[in-house]
């Protein structure tokens with residue numbers, strides 16, 4: 114049994130009792146002080162009218178005092194019963210939901226994130242219950258994402274690891290020749306593992322908001338050119354045309370050049386990966402309403418509305434097998450989004466539909482208008 118001091122129900126009941134007690138005491142004291150004077154005044158008037166009878170007057174005074182005390186006793190008993198009833202009711206209304214929340218929060222602490230409390234009424238307690246349920250919902254989502262992340266990471270690592278393992282077994286059993294092609298296979302898988310680990314590190318830093326930017330005022334053309342130079346050979350190999358079309362006198366932006374180059378490389382890399390030979394990728398740049406827009410348009414496989422809603426989520430790949438074959442892990446766009454947002458910018462994707470190309474647009478504030 115909990116100590117009384119620790120019980121809200123008892124505290125409420127005792128507070129009612131105190132109010133009643135104070136009421137009764139003050140009424141009694143007032144009655145004690147005022148009753149004799151009042152009776153004396155009235156009896157004096159009666160004596161004036163009816164003549165003196167001292168014995169009757171004393172009797173009258175005593176019975177009046179007794180009557181007042183009786184009335185006070187009855188009233189106090191009634192008030193006591195009312196206090197019991199009201200405190201029981203209020204305890205039910207207030208203490209029960211709080212107890213429910215206590216039990217639910219303990220269950221949540223034990224990892225049962227589906228726990229919810231009932232919403233009764235519309236008062237502050239109902240509001241508290243609603244916030245509680247919302248918190249439980251968010252916790253459940255976070256836990257789900259964490260679980261998914263661990264599963265996805267394990268899955269990502271398994272494929273290159275099992276490739277390496279089978280090559281090693283082939284070498285040991287002399288099924289595979291120990292020649293440069295075999296070693297190149299292993300090296301490719303190792304590079305893929307390194308890329309995944311690197312991306313994961315980047316992702317966790319980005320999600321923790323730990324990316325430090327070394328911002329400088331730059332022309333957008335600068336980092337766009339750097340990214341284009343890096344990918345031009347791959348574009349040449351696949352025979353996809355790469356064109357730059359920036360408005361003249363594009364305003365300056367305050368950016369970390371290395372990070373923005375990384376974003377454009379990611380967009381150009383994706384555009385190349387999802388655009389067949391003979392296709393085109395164009396980078397447009399223009400300014401509007403205090404912002405600079407950089408759009409990477411491709412004539413590739415495009416995206417459906419359903420996929421567009423998810424592509425910035427981590428590990429989301431439209432076609433898992435195809436993207437995996439191309440080395441994609443579904444993290445690139447998530448990192449890009451974090452990087453652009455760290456620059457107070459936005460990144461969006463549009464596509465008219467499958468096989469109709471896609472456009473990824475980065476919006477950055479013009480230097481001096483970041484906030």
Ligand code: ADP
Nearest residue numbers: 383384387424430431436441442443444445446
């Ligand atoms: P990945 O490393 O798998 O490319 P991203 O995060 O960069 O991961 O992209 C997520 C998914 O978005 C890709 O798997 C792909 O399905 C889709 N996607 C990205 N860019 C394009 C594009 N230009 N055209 C069509 N689909 C794209």
